Amino acid sequence: MIGHLYATVIDCPDPSELAAFYEKLLSLSRLEDAPDFVVLGSPTGAEVVAFQKVEDFGRPQWSNPERPQQMHVDVMVSDLDVAEAQVLALGATLLDGSDKPIGYRVYADPVGHPFCLVTPQQVTAAG
Secondary structure, eight states: OOOEEEEEEEEESOHHHHHHHHHHHHTOEEEEEETTEEEEEOTTSOOEEEEEEOTTOOOOOTTOTTSOOOEEEEEEOSOHHHHHHHHHHHTOEEOTTOOOSSSEEEEEOTTSOEEEEEOHHHHHHHO
């Protein structure tokens, strides 16, 4: 095991507004509420969906490669270096500017979808 699903992060123009929709849709509550980043979760903390503000957001259009889906998965790991070696062996690529010593790193899966490896240090710093 490399890690476990920690969050699904959705790009959007207004995190508070989109989070309000998903609060009702998924029966989740706000765990974090900042102007540029909102986190929803269950009382047990099991389900986490986050919304991050993106300037010049372009609305996704289903089946249009010029307007792709805009979300990524955060995977909780205990050691970034160990997990990095494992995901690289699986075919992931470390994305430019993502070689952080602690907290998180951003990768692309074998076909280019981004995902993050995060550590408890990142969660503590963000919270």
